[in-house]
Amino acid sequence: MxxxxxxxxxxxxxxxxxxxxxxxxxxxxxxxxxxxxxxxxxxxxxxxxxxxxSCVEPLLTKMVDAFCVVLRAWPPELELIDHLREAYTPVLDSASDEDVEAVLEVVRLTHGEPALRAAYLMLRERAEDALADVLAKRLDLPPTAIEVKVQAAAMSAVLKVATDDVAQASVEGVTQAGLDGHREQLATTLSLVLRCLSQAAAG
Amino acid sequence: MxxxxxxxxxxxxxxxxxxxxxxxxxxxxxxxxxxxxxxxxxxxxxxxxxxxxSCVEPLLTKMVDAFCVVLRAWPPELELIDHLREAYTPVLDSASDEDVEAVLEVVRLTHGEPALRAAYLMLRERAEDALADVLAKRLDLPPTAIEVKVQAAAMSAVLKVATDDVAQASVEGVTQAGLDGHREQLATTLSLVLRCLSQAAAG
DNA sequence: GCGCTTTATGGCACTCACTGCCATAAAAGT
DNA sequence: ACTTTTATGGCAGTGAGTGCCATAAAGCGC
CATH class of the missing domain: 1.10.10.60 (Homeodomain-like)
Incomplete structure (x- = not known):
């Protein structure tokens, strides 16, 4: 098979x-x-x-993977915020609406279902490693470097908060406006954090 | 009882x-x-x-709680790096050597034992929330503010990396020099990240 | 088309994590 | 001392997850 x-x-x-x-x-x-x-x-x-x-894994990784693909396609000369505005929309369109709803439902369920929370955290850690790889290539550092790990963790935290926000906001169904706001918040905060931590790493 | x-x-x-x-x-x-x-x-x-x-929880929380106590006692006028140099040593002394060894053993075990990893991550998330509380008070912001969460996550990441380092370094037993180095790395990196992210939050 | 090997599936029995129920022991209160 | 509460242990049961084998089905040489 x-x-x-x-x-x-x-x-x-x-x-x-x-x-x-x-x-x-x-x-x-x-x-x-x-x-x-x-x-x-x-x-x-x-x-x-x-x-x-672990039944929740395939649905969640589908979304995480999609985001990682977008990140990997981030051209070195572009600002992250602009890249996300350009490339992040197709991610959500590529998935069926039902799957997006299901993923957000899982995110909501993780508050109140410890078993799901644990699975969610394990998955997020894997995603953080993938993030660290992307950042490492971009900064030309080993993925084990502490600056890389801290930046990856900060990005992961921003992603987590933004995801929780949109999950909470779309209890009664997702709207395009909601997703757009999500992307915008994500892009601005991520850019801010990355720029700031990059300077710290360089200085 | x-x-x-x-x-x-x-x-x-x-x-x-x-x-x-x-x-x-x-x-x-x-x-x-x-x-x-x-x-x-x-x-x-x-x-x-x-x-x-969850058998690992009591031992791990003992250490996490001790660190949180140190953080809570962080006086507003002092630099974090100086406070940690002053106050972080007693934490390790307060615990028996066997317990310190056991905690580091657990940290090592979490690589390779997914079940323990999940428990570890759940506990770290609780610790991150405690961290966020401390930071929120210090920055005079709600603990739900995104700057607070991002800073807490970054600190948590630094802690995680530093903990993994010392666990890895002390496979053959902990030494005072190893712990000192650990504290020093922790203090400098934490200070750097916090100072940097605070500026971003303020700007 | 037909055999042969490989692989996916299902059924069954089993282990073990974990729970509910009750009986008892210990502690606490009066 | 008597009662009430609370911690413990035993026992039986559920359900998650696994190993084993038998079969079905897919791939492959002919």
Whole structure:
């Protein structure tokens, strides 16, 4: 079976799982139930997901990966704020509206569902590493350099706050205006923090 | 039973659990085994710890709390770097050497033990919130302000890197010189980042 | 088309993390 | 001393997750 097929299968199960998590809570949703909803046997379900909470991973990584792609495409001569204004919109358009809603739903669920929170944090840490790689290339430093790690962490924090904001704001459904505001806040704050921390690293 | 007694009991179990985790891995250590080592029944063990991995919490929070106490005692007129040089040493002295070793062992274990990593990240997030509170008071801003959160995240990142460094450096036992170097690196980097981000927030 | 190997799936039994329930012991209050 | 509360232990049960094997299905040489 191709990797692509497996990824699509995981994503499909992920969608069902998140819906069930939102409807009845994580604890009240059994692996058997998710498997049944996704139309696979329980045994294969556990083969696709080592833990129940990791069901949220495919949906979330889809978004994180998209953001990382945008970041990697950041041309050296451009200001981050301008690049994001240009390139960040397609990210949200590339995903189906339902998936965007689902991701924000997961973000909301992580407050109040410790198991999901833990999975979320693990994923964010992976994303932070990816961020550090991008920054390292840009600053021509090893990804292990402390300046790189601190900058990556600060960016990650900005992303986290912005994501929480938009998730909170779009409880009653996402709007284009909401997403635009999100992108704008993200771009300005990220630019500010990066410029400032870069100077500190250089000085 | 007093809270204090309960805390001491949890800490005691925590020490046994960490030792077992280090000796044979988390997966290979059963709740029954930890309970037996700590001299309580399995049932009471599960009453003290909702999850196996949360056994590391008491030991880790002891250190985190100690650092937060130091931070809270940071006088407004003093530079952070000077305050840490003055006040951070007693923190490490206040804990028994075995506990310091155990904490560093846990930090090392979190690389390679995803379950412990997740618990570690949850705890770090709580610590970050405490950090944000301290910063908010200092900057006279609400703890929810984005500048506060970003600064807290950056500090948290510095702490994380420094902690990982010292944990890695003291595989063969901690030395006073190692701890001193740790404190010095922590103090200088924290000061730099804070000064820089404060300017950004003010500008 | 047909065998053969590989791989994905399902079923089953099992372990173990964790919980609810009750019975008892210890502590605390009067 | 008596009662009430609270901490503990035992026991049985649920559900997450795993190992094992049997089968189905996909890929491949012919």
């Amino acid at each position: 191709s990797d692509e097929q497996r990824q699509r299968q995981r994503l499909d199960i992920s969608r069902h799982a998140v819906r069930l998590f939102a409807e009845q809570g994580v604890a009240a949703t059994s692996g058997e139930q998710i498997a049944q909803a996704a139309g696979v046997s329980e045994r294969t379900f556990w083969r696709y997901f080592p833990h129940k909470e | 007093s809270d204090e007694q309960r805390q001491r009991q949890r800490l005691d179990i925590s020490r046994h659990a960490v030792r077992l985790f280090a000796e044979q891995g988390v997966a290979a250590t059963s709740g029954e085994q930890i309970a037996q080592a700590a001299g309580v029944s399995e049932r009471t063990f599960w009453r003290y710890f909702p999850h196996k991995e």
